[in-house]
Amino acid sequence: xxxxxxxxxxxxxxxxxxxxGLDMKVVQYVMGHASVGVTMEVYNHITEKTRxxxxxxKMDAVKIV
Numbered sequence: 001x002x003x004x005x006x007x008x009x010x011x012x013x014x015x016x017x018x019x020x021g022l023d024m025k026v027v028q029y030v031m032g033h034a035s036v037g038v039t040m041e042v043y044n045h046i047t048e049k050t051r052x053x054x055x056x057x058k059m060d061a062v063k064i065v
């Protein structure tokens with residue numbers, strides 16, 4: 001098994017939180033970032049096509065009155 005650094009574990013954990021849709025301000029707090037911009041830029045990856053499809057479905061579900 002290749003060596004895994006603490007940084008790799010931290011990055012993976014934060015990426016998984018973002019993938020699960022956790023509030024980015026909460027993730028920012030958990031990670032200890034001074035700015036939510038850092039959290040968004042570094043960890044908010046779009047890793048699966050299904051994630052994009054889920055977000056589009058949310059937009060489609062909004063009913064305009």
